[in-house]
Amino acid sequence: MTIEESADDIKFTVSTLDTFSSDPFNEGGNFGMQAFGLNIEDDFLAGPGNTFDVDNIEFLSSGPEWKVTSRSLSQFGHFDVVLAGKGDSRLDELVFLITGIDGDNISTYAAPSSEGPDAGGWFAAHVAGFTIGETNITSAWFAGGDGSVPPNEIPQIPVPAAFWLFVSGLLGLVSITRRKRQV
16 A cells, blocks of 8 residues: 655555465455545544545546445444445555545544454455465455554555464365365
């Protein structure tokens, strides 16, 4: 993810990682992001005249129709701004602007999520349309940003270690089941 600040707007470019196109992952025919969420600093919204609504989002990505809401994103908690594709609408790269808000900057959109067991991330994304080896896993949720890195230097969101441990265990079980069937 990259975030660029200009005089009039903040540009977000969110891309899926190359990890999804290498073993043990297999991209399906409808691979991509299905949802992305971010938050707005409470102090900024509390300021005089500072408001935010769907008209402040300008989509630059071409493709399927996306909507803007406010909702929970899996275990990562509630997000103020959620951009989501309808049905099977997915994108490899989501590019959008936040425009028309005086006094905002990159830090304005680096606030922790709330109300979830793993709440606290600045951003969350739902990626779908892939498989892992011979499992039935076709989608996953990812989150990132915890306040330890300045928002203008946010790295790509890594796949959590627990996810890799789960996948390796699942692949081991599939292997054992296959060997038992061959005997």
